[in-house]
Amino acid sequence: MLKDEELATHRQELRRGTVVLACLMLLEKSNYGYALLTALDSSGFAVDANTLYPLLRRLEKQGLVQSEWNTDESRPRKFYATSPEGRQLAATLRGDWDELAAAITALTEEP
Amino acid sequence: MTTASTLTDRYVAEAVRSLTRGQRRDIEAELRASIADAIEDRLGAGTDAAAAEREVLTELGPPRSLAASYSDKPTHLIGPDLFSDYVRVLAVLLSTAVPLWFVFSGVVTFVAGSSPLDSLWSALWGSLETAMSLVFAVTLVFAIIERTPALRSRRTAKWDPHSLPVVPDQRGYVSELVGGVVFLVVIASVIIVLQSVGAVDGPAGTPIGPFDASLWESGVFSVALFYSAVSISFHVFAHYTGWSVANAVATIALDVLFVVPAVWIVAGDRLLNADYFAAIGWPNGVQVVGLIALAVVVLFPLLDTVDTIARTVRTRRVRPTADVTG
Numbered sequence: 380m381l382k383d384e385e386l387a388t389h390r391q392e393l394r395r396g397t398v399v400l401a402c403l404m405l406l407e408k409s410n411y412g413y414a415l416l417t418a419l420d421s422s423g424f425a426v427d428a429n430t431l432y433p434l435l436r437r438l439e440k441q442g443l444v445q446s447e448w449n450t451d452e453s454r455p456r457k458f459y460a461t462s463p464e465g466r467q468l469a470a471t472l473r474g475d476w477d478e479l480a481a482a483i484t485a486l487t488e489e490p
Numbered sequence: 491m492t493t494a495s496t497l498t499d500r501y502v503a504e505a506v507r508s509l510t511r512g513q514r515r516d517i518e519a520e521l522r523a524s525i526a527d528a529i530e531d532r533l534g535a536g537t538d539a540a541a542a543e544r545e546v547l548t549e550l551g552p553p554r555s556l557a558a559s560y561s562d563k564p565t566h567l568i569g570p571d572l573f574s575d576y577v578r579v580l581a582v583l584l585s586t587a588v589p590l591w592f593v594f595s596g597v598v599t600f601v602a603g604s605s606p607l608d609s610l611w612s613a614l615w616g617s618l619e620t621a622m623s624l625v626f627a628v629t630l631v632f633a634i635i636e637r638t639p640a641l642r643s644r645r646t647a648k649w650d651p652h653s654l655p656v657v658p659d660q661r662g663y664v665s666e667l668v669g670g671v672v673f674l675v676v677i678a679s680v681i682i683v684l685q686s687v688g689a690v691d692g693p694a695g696t697p698i699g700p701f702d703a704s705l706w707e708s709g710v711f712s713v714a715l716f717y718s719a720v721s722i723s724f725h726v727f728a729h730y731t732g733w734s735v736a737n738a739v740a741t742i743a744l745d746v747l748f749v750v751p752a753v754w755i756v757a758g759d760r761l762l763n764a765d766y767f768a769a770i771g772w773p774n775g776v777q778v779v780g781l782i783a784l785a786v787v788v789l790f791p792l793l794d795t796v797d798t799i800a801r802t803v804r805t806r807r808v809r810p811t812a813d814v815t816g
Contacts, residue, residue, distance in 0.1 A: 457523070
């Protein structure tokens with residue numbers, strides 16, 4: 380029987396890349412950190428705030444998302460939106476995801 | 491604790507402290523907004539203000555870890571890419587230099603007239619010091635390579651199938667390294683033995699060694715030993731970062747740095763004590779040994795320079811083929 384810790388590590392590794400893809404897809408509509416966190420959570424992508432906020436910075440640095448400070452409301456917030464490069468990456472990752480899903484399904488169907 | 495700063499203030503201050511000035515203001519503003527959003531969300535769900543703040547900050551985790559994920563700096567001293575090399579170099583150096591130093595310094599202290607127990611202690615201390623200096627120097631070199639991305643990419647670029655001949659070269663390198671360290675320890679020990687144990691009565695009735703007394707006391711030999719340690723460390727460094735032109739220039743500069751003062755000392759009759767050779771009944775010895783010493787201090791750096799150029803040329807010749815396939 381796997382220890383809880385080991386199980387958690389395996390699941391985390393499997394999910395790791397999916398957070399990036401989910402972010403790029405959700406940020407087609409620009410959004411700010413905390414709202415994106417709750418959106419991810421309600422879509423079934425459990426991710427910690429301390430993972431997501433630095434991740435957004437990295438995506439921005441790589442030019443995959445663009446950011447803009449919105450000061451219209453009483454609380455200024457940094458809004459992120461997927462860039463054309465980010466959209467391209469999301470398309471590639473989705474292709475990979477579909478291939479992987481098909482490959483895993485094929486494994487279960489084999490006699 | 492001051493009452494003016496809230497937990498959030500303290501958290502944010504701690505989190506952005508280690509960030510660069512360029513990042514700090516933007517990350518601080520965003521972090522504050524995110525924390526405020528999260529607290530507000532919990533207040534809406536009925537949690538009281540203090541508990542909400544505490545929960546949100548607890549979930550964000552230690553501020554230092556958050557800061558580490560913001561700044562892409564490594565949070566380890568030596569990463570997995572270099573770790574096995576680090577351990578290997580350390581093992582090779584420790585397993586050769588330390589036992590050798592133990593035996594030699596023990597024997598030297600004993601022959602110089604200390605009791606066996608004192609000699610043992612001095613050998614133990616000496617070995618401990620040698621081991622610690624080695625660990626420190628090797629760790630420092632590897633930590634620098636780890637933190638210099640330009641150096642690391644050059645090294646990983648070497649690892650494609652075309653660079654497989656590197657493997658025998660690596661093995662040769664380890665034995666070269668062992669050879670270098672053993673040679674250094676032997677030379678240092680022989681010099682110390684000759685000067686202390688090998689001393690004879692001079693014309694003034696005081697014991698004199700083969701090396702010039704003022705030179706001996708000036709600490710030149712310690713400087714030379716230190717220089718050799720630096721030179722060996724640098725060879726390790728250059729091996730792991732590739733024999734680039736910059737490394738080759740630095741190696742040759744180190745060689746020149748050695749040759750010039752060494753030749754000045756040896757050729758200017760500043761190394762040897764003529765009285766010593768007269769006292770042992772070999773007055774010509776001062777010329778003969780002086781010539782040998784001169785040959786050594788000129789030839790060794792010269793060979794090293796030639797070797798360095800050869801390595802650099804070889805590396806430059808290998809790299810384009812790797813690029814074609816990569």
